[in-house]
Each structure stands twice: as C-alpha cells, then as structure tokens.
Amino acid sequence: MFKLQQRNTSVRTEILAGLTTFLTLAYIVVVNPMILSDAGVPFDQAFTATIIATIAGTLFMAFFANYPIIIAPAMGLNAYFAYSVLGTHNIPYSIAFSAVFITGILFLILSLTSFRAKLIDAIPNNLKHAISAGIGLFITFIGLRLSGIVADHPSNLVALGNFKDPKVSLTLIGIAITITLMTLNIQGALFIGMVITGAIAFFSGQLHFNKGVVAAPRLPEGLVVFNPLTSINDIIEFGLYGVVFSFLLVMLFDTTGALLGIVRQAGLLKEGKLERAGSAFFADSIGTTIGAMFGTSPTAASVESSAGVGAGGKTGLTGITVAVLFLITAFFSPLIGAVSDVTAITAPSLIIVGSFMIRSVSEINWHDFDEAFPAFLVIVSMPLTSSIANGIALGFISYPIMKIAKRKFRDVHPLVYIFAILFLYQLIYLAK
Known part of the structure; x- marks a missing residue:
C-alpha cells in the first residue's frame, strides 16, 4: 500500500522515522495551545483541536499523497491569529476561527485548480522570502516578550527585562x-x-501539577465553527478579508516550500516535479478546515518533517506513526497545561524557531533597491506592528510603486497590482 519496497524502505525504518519526527515536532502540542490560550481560547479546547487537526491532515497526507510529511498548526500563523487577529480586531475567537475555516475551504478549492500554481508564481520571490523572515522575527519577539527578556518601557516601548x-x-x-x-x-x-x-522548573518550585497528569481529551466549547454561510457573514460583518488573504498567502508559501524541500530531501521528486501535489495541498486544507471547526489556527506542512526524512522516512507510514503518537498525547492535557503555564519552558522554542525562519533573508536580492526595500518593509513591520498581515500589505503596496518608478511596471504580475489595491483599501478603510 505504501510502496515500501519501491522506495527502498521498511516498516521498521518508517516507524523509527515517525518517532524521530514526533520528538522533533512534539513541542507544538505545548506551544500552540499556550499561544492560543494567551488570547482567550480555552487551553483544553486548543490542545485537543491541535491534535485533531494534526491527525486529520497527517492521515490524509499519508493515505492519499503517501509522503512522510506531517500537517500541523503553523508557527507564525498561530501567533498572528492570537496577537493580531484577536488582539487588534476585538472580536470573539469564534469569529476569528470563521476566518480560518473559510481560508481552509478556499485553500481546498485552490488545491483542485491550477490557480494555486499561478498565484504562487505571481508573487515576487523576494517578498516570499521576506514574509518567512518577518514571521521569524515576529515569533522571536513574542518569545522574548512572554519570557520577560524584553519588557515594556513607558517611552521607548520596549527595554531589556x-x-x-x-x-x-x-x-x-x-x-x-x-x-x-x-x-x-x-x-x-x-x-x-x-x-x-x-524538570529544572519543577525542582525550583516554578512548575506544579495541581490538576494531575492524565485525563480524557475534552472540548469545553464543542464545535466552534461548522456553518460556512455563518462564517462568510462573520467575515463580511467584521471586515476580515485581509485576515483571510494573509492566512491564504502564508499557507501557500509555507506548504509549497516545505513540501518541495522535504520531498526533494527524500528523493521523491519526479523530473523535478511534485507528484500528487493536489493531494498534498488538499491534506493541508483538510487540517486547517477541521482544525478551525474544533478551535485551532491554520495548519501547514511542517518543516520538522525533515527530521523523519533524515532518519529514513519515505512514505505515509511515517505520518501514520506520528498520528498514533499524537493520539496518545491527547490523554496528557493536564501535564501539557501545567507546562504551558510556565512560559519560560516554551519561550526558548519560540525564540529558536524564529532563528530558523530568518534564514530566508539570505535569499533576498539586497543589491537592487526596488527589490530590497519592499522586502525590508515586510520584515521590519511584522514584529513592529505585531501583524503578519500589515507586513505583507506594506510589501505588496510598495513593490509595484517602486517598479513603476523604475519603469519596470511590465515586470510586475497583474495579480500583484490587484493585491496592492486590495491591501491599500484594507489598511485605510478596514483596519481596526
């Protein structure tokens, strides 16, 4: 079923690869609910939803695409959801999850069409790399702030803690x-x-297990979102178009980049092309849509999957192993909840993950000012405005302006002009 012999692997190798990936990705079951709960989402809800979304997306990837790739809530998008969407729009989290739900459905539709490839090709490479780097800085800043290493300052806004x-x-x-x-x-x-x-926190008296260690999985709020028509009305009423578009763009870049990189690492590209690309993107959209229904932020193909590939994983059996281990983890919510309450335990992961993502700056063309400045705007505005959407918007608005000034307007894809107008309208009339 998984073409083990054809891909020169074995059941033992795939299970060991799954275990390796799980150990590499396990931090997400602590960090993701912690970030969402910091914005008001009940911890147990976010914890269980994180596991449901990961299992659903990963199993679909395993059975239909047969890739050793794990679908899980994306770092960066969870922070954007918690601190930008909920933090600046002053809306209930159920409304924000409506935006995630519709994003998942749109991504699902895109995965079945060729427009997905056209959209990815339309975005300038420098902006793609800048978005990844900007999200990295944003995540790091959140980790520094939650840990107290960076503290509030009355006149300078921030200072050393x-x-x-x-x-x-x-x-x-x-x-x-x-x-x-x-x-x-x-x-x-x-x-x-x-x-x-x-362990250090426990022995130093900072970590306490007052609620025990093991408990049955629970969803205090039940289904958060389930009606597409209601979700569309929510987006229209609260003007969340920019939020949906930002989610969609970042999901496209995250999943495309991770998929190509990991599949290339596993030696599974055929003539430089990704087989079953539609199924792979479909798996991501399934994870996002189901995750939003239960209460978690958008999913993406996780870069941590490369750890399992490095351990020999080449088929969907690696993903099934990870899904089983996540299912077992679902019964340890009191343990995970206690750990997430001590932000000093989770903050190092946020800070270090940010350092992974900032690597993208090396891919940016810094020599041409009309290419460099829009990328620079994206990178600095994400952490400074606490919004991924603002960073993307400023980059997309400035890029065509500078190309027109340099009489290179034909080099800009028509979709970028459309995006620039939509973002400008969003910043002026819809920003809250």
Whole structure:
C-alpha cells in the first residue's frame, strides 16, 4: 500500500522515522495551545483541536499523497491569529476561527485548480522570502516578550527585562540547554530542551501539577465553527478579508516550500516535479478546515518533517506513526497545561524557531533597491506592528510603486497590482 519496497524502505525504518519526527515536532502540542490560550481560547479546547487537526491532515497526507510529511498548526500563523487577529480586531475567537475555516475551504478549492500554481508564481520571490523572515522575527519577539527578556518601557516601548526575575533566568537556562543540544545535532532538541527546562522548573518550585497528569481529551466549547454561510457573514460583518488573504498567502508559501524541500530531501521528486501535489495541498486544507471547526489556527506542512526524512522516512507510514503518537498525547492535557503555564519552558522554542525562519533573508536580492526595500518593509513591520498581515500589505503596496518608478511596471504580475489595491483599501478603510 505504501510502496515500501519501491522506495527502498521498511516498516521498521518508517516507524523509527515517525518517532524521530514526533520528538522533533512534539513541542507544538505545548506551544500552540499556550499561544492560543494567551488570547482567550480555552487551553483544553486548543490542545485537543491541535491534535485533531494534526491527525486529520497527517492521515490524509499519508493515505492519499503517501509522503512522510506531517500537517500541523503553523508557527507564525498561530501567533498572528492570537496577537493580531484577536488582539487588534476585538472580536470573539469564534469569529476569528470563521476566518480560518473559510481560508481552509478556499485553500481546498485552490488545491483542485491550477490557480494555486499561478498565484504562487505571481508573487515576487523576494517578498516570499521576506514574509518567512518577518514571521521569524515576529515569533522571536513574542518569545522574548512572554519570557520577560524584553519588557515594556513607558517611552521607548520596549527595554531589556530584569535578569534577576526567576522566569527570565529559567528562560535563559532553557535557551542555553536547547542551543547546546541543537549544536550537537541531537534529534528532537527543542522537545528535549523543554523537558530538561521543565524538570529544572519543577525542582525550583516554578512548575506544579495541581490538576494531575492524565485525563480524557475534552472540548469545553464543542464545535466552534461548522456553518460556512455563518462564517462568510462573520467575515463580511467584521471586515476580515485581509485576515483571510494573509492566512491564504502564508499557507501557500509555507506548504509549497516545505513540501518541495522535504520531498526533494527524500528523493521523491519526479523530473523535478511534485507528484500528487493536489493531494498534498488538499491534506493541508483538510487540517486547517477541521482544525478551525474544533478551535485551532491554520495548519501547514511542517518543516520538522525533515527530521523523519533524515532518519529514513519515505512514505505515509511515517505520518501514520506520528498520528498514533499524537493520539496518545491527547490523554496528557493536564501535564501539557501545567507546562504551558510556565512560559519560560516554551519561550526558548519560540525564540529558536524564529532563528530558523530568518534564514530566508539570505535569499533576498539586497543589491537592487526596488527589490530590497519592499522586502525590508515586510520584515521590519511584522514584529513592529505585531501583524503578519500589515507586513505583507506594506510589501505588496510598495513593490509595484517602486517598479513603476523604475519603469519596470511590465515586470510586475497583474495579480500583484490587484493585491496592492486590495491591501491599500484594507489598511485605510478596514483596519481596526
């Protein structure tokens, strides 16, 4: 069924690859609910929804695309959902999940058409790389702020925190432990770093398990979203068009980049092309749509899947192994909840993941000002405005303006002009 012999692998290799991927990605079941709960989503709801979305998307990827790729809530999009969408629009989280739900449906439709490829091709490469780098800075800033390393300042907005604070000290210890593990190329360094930091927190009296360790999975709010028509009305009423568009763009870039990179690493590209691309994108849309119904932010093909590929994973059996392990994890919500309450345990992961994403700046053409400045705007405005959407908007608005000024307006795809007008309208009339 999974073409194990054809891809020169075995059941044992695939299971070990799945275990490796799980250890590398396990931090998401702590970090994602922690970020969402910080914005008001009930922790148990976000925790269970994270696992449901991961299992649904990953199983679809495994059975229909047969790739060793894990679909899980995307870092960056969860922060955007929590701190930009909920934080600036002053809307209930159920309304925000409506935007995620419709994004998933739109992504599902795009995965069945050729417009997906046309849309990706229309976006300038520099802006694609800048979006990834900007999200990395945004995530790092969130980690620094939650840990107390960066603190509020009345006139300068931010300043260095108090290093005598036990939370700050624990975060710095956690960072030191995790980067040491990563320097030694230890698989699952982020997860292992959290475990060790958690143990230090427990013995230093900062971590408590007042609610026990094991409990049955629960969804306090039940289904958060289930009616597409109601979701569309929510988007129209609250002017969330820019939110949907931002989700859609980042999902396209995240999933496309991760898919191509990981499938190339596994040696599964056929003549440089991705087979079953439609099924792979469909899996991501399934994860996002189902995740929104239960209460989590958009999913994407996770870059952590490369750890499993590095361990020999080449088929969907790797994903099935990860899905089973996530299902087992669902019964440990009290343990995960206690860990997430101590932000110093999770903050190092946010800060370090940001450093992975900032690598994209090396791909940007910094020599031509008309290419460099729009990318620069994207990167700096995301963390400084606490919004991925604002960063994307400013980049898309400035790019065609500079190309027109340089008489290179024919080099700009017509879709980019349309996006620029829509973003300008959104910033002026729909921003809240």
